[in-house]
Amino acid sequence: MIYGYIRVSTDKQTVENQRYEINNFCERQNILVDKWFEETISGTKKVDDRKLGKLIKKMKKGDILICSELSRLGRNLLMIMGVLNECMNRDIQVWTIKDNYRLGSDISSKVLAFAFGLSAEIERNLISQRTKEALARKRAEGVILGRPVGSKSAKTKLTGQEEKIQELLDKKVSYSAIGRILGVHRVTVSDFVKKQELETQGGWTKQ
Template sequence: MALIGYLRVSKTDGSQSTDLQYDALIKAGVDPEHLYEDHASGKKADRPQLDACLKALRPGDTLLVWKIDRLGRNLHHLVNIVHDLTARDVGLKVLTGQGAAVDTTSAQGKLVFGIFAALAEFERELISERTKAGLESARARGRTGGRPFKMTPAKVRLAMASMGNPETNVAALCKELGITRQTLYRHVSPTGELRDDGRKLLSNH
């Protein structure tokens, strides 16, 4: 069960250094021989060392990155990587930054990443819904206001994770999801547990 580290800087002209990342990963216990380093933009798909790093991971290993933006090109890419790692029994730990709560070797870290995954799915569905709402509005010609967005599986999962956090602002959550408070509580309880409508929605997808 090895610790594997991945480093990335955005420029290849030497103006950015991996020193901070390198020192942090070594301090976290990664052997220098188990470090993989790319010099590429975060949006660039071709990252040979990341590919080599992912292939080198074995069940029981843990992948460590300095910050979460060092790993994925975007949220969807990150979610796909972690789903693949989880399926292979490989953990992920983020050492610092906004993603430092992500540690898929712990229950709390898995919950945090579950919220990330739900957000990624929610983002995809929201874009689709907005596109449909725009088309409907254009066809209606003159009708003010669009149809309210429906509850979706991604929204249910995000609501479950959010309502399980006592610090969640319910009004803000409903506004973000584009649903009413009544719709929220038909699907999810105040403590984040599924209700009948939520179970039905998830069971059909």
């Protein structure tokens, strides 16, 4: 099966230019597209969230995917290489018109796939290195990274249970009993109530 894949980023772009290029190419090659897949979506979206991901999963060994250029497969190099690697692992050919690539299971494609894979690894390492350098620079500038020492998260095990706790307190239920009901220690209940009293200026019933 031969599949024609067309992707545009916005509604303002037209699929007709890409369809025209693919049809012209197929006429010169004396082949026909068996099925078209078109989508209007950003190339930054994950492949699995796009029609392209569903298409690749349904394609079989020996099938051909034709698109106008590699950039239609993804916005960045890493994403494009991921798509090509998946296709080559499944013996799916990828043909592009502007780039003039014919990627399949032949030795040239495998060499290219190796180059793609190596580039991906280098890109990941560069990103990791840049992140480490940025963090080191922040530390050198005296910027405190992460949560300050001794600080606590605003969320606790009882966050979102305020109304239920207030209802139990109104019924004169003890902290110990509330703790058993909610699966926490009595001290956790006590601390939570005290904190809420401070924030609401005494809006909670005390025991």
